[in-house]
Amino acid sequence: MVSPAPYALIFDMDGVLIDNTPYQAKAFQLLFRDLGLTTNARQLLRRLNGMPATNIFKTVFRHPVPDKQLKEYSSQRELLYRVLYWDKRRETPGLSAFLRAARTAGFKIGLGTSSPPETISYIIDHLDLRQYFDVVVGKEDVDKGKPHAETFVVVAQKLGVPPERCVVFEDAILGEQAAYKAKMRCIGVSSGLKPEEFQAPLRVIKDFRDITPEQVRELLEQNPPVPKPSKEMAKREYMKL
Template sequence: MKPALIFDMDGVVVDNTAYQARAFQLLFRDLGLTTNARQLLKRLNGMPATDILQTVFRHPVPAKQLKEYAAQRELLYRTLYWTKRREMPGLSAFLQAARAAGHPVGLGTGSGGPALRYILDHLGLRRYFDAVVGEDDVSQGKPHPDTFTAVARKLGVAPADCLVFEDAVLGEQAAYRAGMRCVAVTSTLPASAFQAPLLAIRDFTALTVPQLLAAGAAQPTAPRPRRQPAS
């Protein structure tokens, strides 16, 4: 079977990280927190919002309250990004080429169902993905491997035969923990921030399927992850 291609959503399918950060910053202002959202997301981008929020408080916060804060942040983000929703340049053409070449295509994200509909369905992209896994489908989000292993299982492909597209370091580590290789999408971080990607791309305008396969052949096995996942 040809390698499966698995895409993260935020920062990969769409270039929305700056809007995500702005929404977090507005929430922090409302809560009287001085945390720098951009710096926070450089470290924790890819994790579910409730997990990210849990790190900014010095005292324990009940899960119900974290969910309420996450919902408030989501509303702020959607309002900010409402008229800006665009697919990453070159994405549809690349997805069409990959599917035409016989590659299974999946999506694995820390976002939940409403956020998936907000992006995938609004942009008409869901039809390109043979399997979609979100926050509601796994018990542990990134940097744990569950999201990507669930996509591979739905696609019927061994993890070793999956190539992941990620814009976040924690997402890259999740791919390696799943036994997969990774392409770095540098919409959020520079290529130097990643451990050992097959390729580093800004978007999909210049990437071809043969180029991707050549990079995969040059790195036939997944690198070892740097450290254990956060609890």
């Protein structure tokens, strides 16, 4: 008898491995101010967090902006964010202990983020977290960022684990939608959202002291169906602010 594939844990980075959303928002807000935009960055990220920055910028202009300019804005925002967050880099409470326990329990572990390689390194190498991940997938590894499913699909393929045996840890509505599009279940991390703002996660945690790998396995072994992505929620998230 062939033994089943292992279960896999797939993590988003921002708002999951680290609680950095306030600093991301402040960096956006400073740049918006310089560009003469009145968009509220905190409200913007509540809706669009998880998307590549260039795509987020597309939603705040009423006129078309060339891709080259959007990339320049994204680079400026990234510099502002790094300066603001430089001395604040801390892992989400309980993360390392959870990851060590998950490895011991036989889980495959992957990272799936919309960030570019240098931003991934800025976080996971500074915090010495790369050692826990079997696979790291970022912006450069996919054609379509979240809420498209590709990021999580590629992580699962590289891990060699079928989607029905994967669970995604996400803090963002659009990231949760990406998980469901990838035919995976999701555990919400409420770093920036209230528990009721998620669509249908297996569970919502505040940080990684709230759950153990054994509890994750129990949730997966109950084999609940993967929710259908909510077109209504996704549409609402893309609305102009």
